[in-house]
Amino acid sequence: MIRYQIGSRSPTAHYFDLLIEIATPNLDGQVLRLPNWLPGSYLIRDFSRHLLDLQAQTHDRTLAIEQLDKSSWQLEPCDTAISVRYRVYAKDLSVRGAHLDHSHGYFNGSCVFLEVVGQGEQPCEVLIEKPDPEFAQSWQLATSLPRRTEAQQQPSQADDFGVHLAQDYDDLIDHPVEMGHFTRIGFEACGVPHEIILSGRFDCDEARLAQDLQRICEHHIRFFGEPAPMDYYQFQVRVVGEGYGGLEHRASTSLIARRDSLPQKGVAAVDDDYRDFLGLCSHEYFHTWNVKRIKPAAYQPYDLRHEVYTELLWAFEGITSYYDDLALIRCGLIEQSSYLELLAQTVTRVQRGLGRTRQTAAESSFNCWTKFYQQDENAANAIVSYYAKGCLIALCIDLKLRAVTQGAKSLDDVMRCLWLSYREEGGGVNDGDIERIVNQLADQDLNPFLHQLIHATSELPLVELLATVGVDAQPRAAAHSRDRGGKNITEDLPKVDFAAGLKDEVGGLKVLRLAESGSAQLAGLAAGDSIIAVDGLRLNLPQFEKKQLRANVGDRWRVHAFRRDELEVFEVELQAVAQTTYFLRPDNAKNEQRRVWLQQDARAAD
Ligand code: ZN
Numbered sequence: 001m002i003r004y005q006i007g008s009r010s011p012t013a014h015y016f017d018l019l020i021e022i023a024t025p026n027l028d029g030q031v032l033r034l035p036n037w038l039p040g041s042y043l044i045r046d047f048s049r050h051l052l053d054l055q056a057q058t059h060d061r062t063l064a065i066e067q068l069d070k071s072s073w074q075l076e077p078c079d080t081a082i083s084v085r086y087r088v089y090a091k092d093l094s095v096r097g098a099h100l101d102h103s104h105g106y107f108n109g110s111c112v113f114l115e116v117v118g119q120g121e122q123p124c125e126v127l128i129e130k131p132d133p134e135f136a137q138s139w140q141l142a143t144s145l146p147r148r149t150e151a152q153q154q155p156s157q158a159d160d161f162g163v164h165l166a167q168d169y170d171d172l173i174d175h176p177v178e179m180g181h182f183t184r185i186g187f188e189a190c191g192v193p194h195e196i197i198l199s200g201r202f203d204c205d206e207a208r209l210a211q212d213l214q215r216i217c218e219h220h221i222r223f224f225g226e227p228a229p230m231d232y233y234q235f236q237v238r239v240v241g242e243g244y245g246g247l248e249h250r251a252s253t254s255l256i257a258r259r260d261s262l263p264q265k266g267v268a269a270v271d272d273d274y275r276d277f278l279g280l281c282s283h284e285y286f287h288t289w290n291v292k293r294i295k296p297a298a299y300q301p302y303d304l305r306h307e308v309y310t311e312l313l314w315a316f317e318g319i320t321s322y323y324d325d326l327a328l329i330r331c332g333l334i335e336q337s338s339y340l341e342l343l344a345q346t347v348t349r350v351q352r353g354l355g356r357t358r359q360t361a362a363e364s365s366f367n368c369w370t371k372f373y374q375q376d377e378n379a380a381n382a383i384v385s386y387y388a389k390g391c392l393i394a395l396c397i398d399l400k401l402r403a404v405t406q407g408a409k410s411l412d413d414v415m416r417c418l419w420l421s422y423r424e425e426g427g428g429v430n431d432g433d434i435e436r437i438v439n440q441l442a443d444q445d446l447n448p449f450l451h452q453l454i455h456a457t458s459e460l461p462l463v464e465l466l467a468t469v470g471v472d473a474q475p476r477a478a479a480h481s482r483d484r485g486g487k488n489i490t491e492d493l494p495k496v497d498f499a500a501g502l503k504d505e506v507g508g509l510k511v512l513r514l515a516e517s518g519s520a521q522l523a524g525l526a527a528g529d530s531i532i533a534v535d536g537l538r539l540n541l542p543q544f545e546k547k548q549l550r551a552n553v554g555d556r557w558r559v560h561a562f563r564r565d566e567l568e569v570f571e572v573e574l575q576a577v578a579q580t581t582y583f584l585r586p587d588n589a590k591n592e593q594r595r596v597w598l599q600q601d602a603r604a605a606d
Contacts, residue, residue, distance in 0.1 A: 318390010
């Protein structure tokens with residue numbers, strides 16, 4: 001048993017104070033190591049840069065410490081129990097970090113708990129203390145780590161700080177902890193207690209939120225089959241003015257959500273903001289199976305010292321992205337038109353970028369560390385998202401399986417096969433495993449089709465496959481810079497495209513990014529330029545878009561822009577707008593196939 005203790009004497013300095021008690025250290029000199037990344041977020045984050053004041057002691061002496069690399073340390077050999085103390089600076093409010101101030105505390109174990117190398121399999125106890133200052137005395141604690149004193153499946157009843165248990169180090173760092181003042185909302189899904197922890201300032205319809213999340217959770221549990229793989233689950237939601245994101249864990253998820261995306265009291269409709277929030281919750285909850293348990297073989301176990309490569313993120317993020325919104329219609333939270341709008345937005349995201357012609361979904365997965373997670377202004381030209389393209393690959397596999405088996409099999413069966421195989425054999429998913437399952441279910445060789453989806457940059461067969469469920473995919477021009485696609489807009493569509501992402505700034509417009517070989521780039525404009533005049537006039541973004549709406553192909557604009565502090569003039573010849581914004585509409589054919597695919601009515605009544 002390794003004993004950890006975390007508290008804070010000075011939250012306003014943003015320090016967590018850590019203590020580790022190692023009863024039987026390695027006699028050659030115990031090594032301690034902090035992860036350099038955390039599962040679910042594929043970027044080297046070097047959490048050790050926030051670690052300070054490291055000391056180690058036995059009952060009667062201080063041990064010498066030798067640093068081995070950026071995130072590991074070796075203690076002087078000794079044969080008695082050791083206490084290790086250190087502090088961690090916590091000022092990252094993202095779901096991937098640790099944060100502590102006068103208002104609340106939050107941490108991912110990966111940011112704060114040193115691993116006792118060689119003893120990672122041992123069970124751990126962690127005493128989570130209330131921070132010292134007066135203002136923290138009324139704080140509560142929320143985590144999916146079970147309390148030592150309670151029955152293991154009832155951490156929800158322990159509102160207090162105290163000793164929690166983890167099966168091993170891997171478990172210890174997979175339960176983020178929130179402390180402060182928050183609202184707890186409980187519900188059951190298929191007999192499993194769930195809680196929503198809402199922190200930050202908000203005003204929302206809490207009963208509605210619980211009711212809607214319950215439907216999503218029950219849908220996912222039944223999708224993979226009861227019983228659920230966890231005996232308790234927690235949605236930790238940090239409510240902010242602006243922000244969005246989530247990170248999956250084995251029995252919880254940490255989310256950042258906009259205040260406006262929570263359900264408003266007295267409003268029954270699911271507006272676009274709330275739909276996004278429900279989709280995010282659905283996404284992270286689906287991960288409880290797909291990536292937290294069914295996972296790439298390369299992640300078994302996670303090597304948190306350096307990058308771990310897999311070509312399979314398209315399946316773990318893409319299939320999850322496919323089912324997150326599909327679950328919303330399947331459990332009756334949104335209508336068909338709303339679902340098709342979301343799907344069309346994903347089609348639009350992929351089709352708008354030239355990156356889809358350069359990078360395959362497998363390559364996007366493999367290079368996530370340096371490309372997807374480190375996007376710059378050229379990203380849309382250079383890479384494709386394994387989330388968005390992965391979602392469309394999942395759609396293609398689903399519709400193809402339904403078509404070739406006359407509706408007898410679908411991607412749902414692929415996921416259940418993967419789940420069954422995980423439960424029966426454990427082990428991870430290797431390259432080619434998903435293709436093998438699809439071929440078995442189809443009872444034919446679909447390898448050329450699957451290879452084209454996953455390992456090629458050719459266009460996806462979306463139009464043909466959507467037609468098999470009576471959905472017509474139509475491209476059009478983007479109406480304006482906020483147009484994400486999904487809606488059938490026929491009026492006020494521009495004929496030309498300046499082909500640059502712009503935002504308002506004092507005195508004009510900032511160029512954020514440019515489409516490769518688009519009008520603005522061919523004229524010489526670059527990301528970072530500040531446009532101060534077009535044809536001699538200063539414009540804000542709405543005025544710029546109005547001007548673009550009136551322009552014709554071949555028109556020339558004289559653009560004055562600062563590059564750094566040097567004024568430049570560019571002659572921009574406007575090219576025709578690309579038809580890469582999509583909307584989807586049911587075409588009144590194949591109504592039965594579409595109904596079965598979306599499972600409308602079938603599950604809503606549950
Ligand atoms: Zn995800």
